[in-house]
Amino acid sequence: MAQVPVAEGIFTWPSDDPQLIASRCSACGMVMFPAQDSCARCASTEIEEHLLPRRGRLWAWTTQDFQPPSPPYAGATGKDFVPFAIGYVELPDEVKVEARLTESDPEKLVQAAEMELVVVPFGTDDDGNEVVTFAFRPVAT
Numbered sequence: 001m002a003q004v005p006v007a008e009g010i011f012t013w014p015s016d017d018p019q020l021i022a023s024r025c026s027a028c029g030m031v032m033f034p035a036q037d038s039c040a041r042c043a044s045t046e047i048e049e050h051l052l053p054r055r056g057r058l059w060a061w062t063t064q065d066f067q068p069p070s071p072p073y074a075g076a077t078g079k080d081f082v083p084f085a086i087g088y089v090e091l092p093d094e095v096k097v098e099a100r101l102t103e104s105d106p107e108k109l110v111q112a113a114e115m116e117l118v119v120v121p122f123g124t125d126d127d128g129n130e131v132v133t134f135a136f137r138p139v140a141t
């Protein structure tokens with residue numbers, strides 16, 4: 001089964017060490033994720049691609065215990081729905097990124113825990129390809 005990213009231009013794929021694709025303003029240095037065509041701070045259009053570090057610290061999170069409305073939700077539904085967690089991970093000196101977390105048990109999520117980017121299965125598309133998306137998992141210590 002082929003693997004396809006949930007969207008183009010979000011993370012480097014295929015890759016053994018996937019990285020999120022952000023943009024950085026050449027004028028003021030602001031980093032934006034997802035990538036933008038112009039700077040949210042100074043409106044410059046001198047934007048360059050910028051790959052984000054793969055590790056950061058858990059900043060805030062919540063758990064999704066029921067199936068959200070579709071669209072925009074596009075994951076498993078009905079009895080296949082599995083609760084998941086969404087969090088903000090602060091990447092050092094860069095930006096906070098909103099992402100799924102691989103751990104959905106609130107007891108196991110800790111403020112400022114070190115997190116690592118991974119690519120995880122998300123579903124299947126109409127052509128039978130496996131759709132993958134990015135998430136952060138706690139780094140085993």
Ligand SMILES: [Zn+2]
Pocket residue numbers: 025026027028029030039040041042043044
């Ligand atoms: Zn700027």
